[in-house]
Amino acid sequence: MTEPELAGLGPGAFDHDRIAKAVREILIGIGEDPDRDGLRATPDRVARSYAELFRGLTQRPEDVLATTFDLDHDEFVLVKDIEVWSCCEHHLVPFTGVAHVGYIPNPNGRITGLSKLARLVDVYAKRPQVQERLTTQVADAMVEFLQPSGVIVVFECEHLCMTMRGVRKPGSRTVTSAVRGQLRNAATRAEAMSLIMNGRR
Numbered sequence: 111m112t113e114p115e116l117a118g119l120g121p122g123a124f125d126h127d128r129i130a131k132a133v134r135e136i137l138i139g140i141g142e143d144p145d146r147d148g149l150r151a152t153p154d155r156v157a158r159s160y161a162e163l164f165r166g167l168t169q170r171p172e173d174v175l176a177t178t179f180d181l182d183h184d185e186f187v188l189v190k191d192i193e194v195w196s197c198c199e200h201h202l203v204p205f206t207g208v209a210h211v212g213y214i215p216n217p218n219g220r221i222t223g224l225s226k227l228a229r230l231v232d233v234y235a236k237r238p239q240v241q242e243r244l245t246t247q248v249a250d251a252m253v254e255f256l257q258p259s260g261v262i263v264v265f266e267c268e269h270l271c272m273t274m275r276g277v278r279k280p281g282s283r284t285v286t287s288a289v290r291g292q293l294r295n296a297a298t299r300a301e302a303m304s305l306i307m308n309g310r311r
């Protein structure tokens with residue numbers, strides 16, 4: 111399993127019992143008693159919650175973008191402030207913030223439902239991630255499955271691994287962007303960015 115995209119879709123599928131066993135080991139490793147009342151069900155609970163937190167590993171972007179409409183629109187479309195909860199692959203703690211996903215449909219391409227753009231974000235966010243890869247994966251899936259004239263994807267996230275531990279800088283936010291096609295043009299990109307930033311602090 112080399113590509114994160116393939117994880118969970120092949121032989122390395124989700125293994126609840128394995129996770130529960132490992133969590134029990136972690137509890138012992140931190141010096142806790144995994145059999146005490148409050149912790150007895152924790153390995154099973156964590157395994158169940160991982161199925162939810164990492165559900166993107168069993169989802170394919172093309173399935174999410176499968177619904178398309180016959181709509182004659184070739185102007186910029188933007189869904190902004192999509193809430194994001196992902197998991198940093200270095201520390202397995204959350205990073206959270208917002209995503210902005212915009213595209214210019216192509217008359218020969220496809221237009222999808224607005225909610226599908228937010229679903230696409232989740233397909234990739236609900237995996238162990240780094241923010242840069244999350245950003246480019248969303249943009250590249252848009253290009254591959256909608257064949258738009260242009261795409262812009264921006265993520266603004268706070269990483270709890272930089273907040274609750276380590277360097278401990280609460281409030282610092284990381285901004286990443288991926289721009290494809292016509293939106294790479296300076297004027298079009300600036301217009302898209304101003305729509306994204308409008309009303310933001």
Ligand SMILES: Nc1nc2c(ncn2[C@@H]2O[C@H](COP(=O)(O)OP(=O)(O)OP(=O)(O)O)[C@@H](O)[C@H]2O)c(=O)[nH]1
Pocket residue numbers: 198199200239240241242269271272275276277
């Ligand atoms: N580029 C990038 N780095 C990330 C992301 N999430 C976490 N990191 C960084 O991953 C790095 C891991 O650094 P290491 O030195 O291997 O680990 P560490 O000793 O725990 O590092 P500190 O967090 O500085 O304590 C840290 O600098 C994190 O801030 C991300 O989405 N993108």
Ligand SMILES: [Zn+2]
Pocket residue numbers: 198199200201202203269271272
């Ligand atoms: Zn981290």
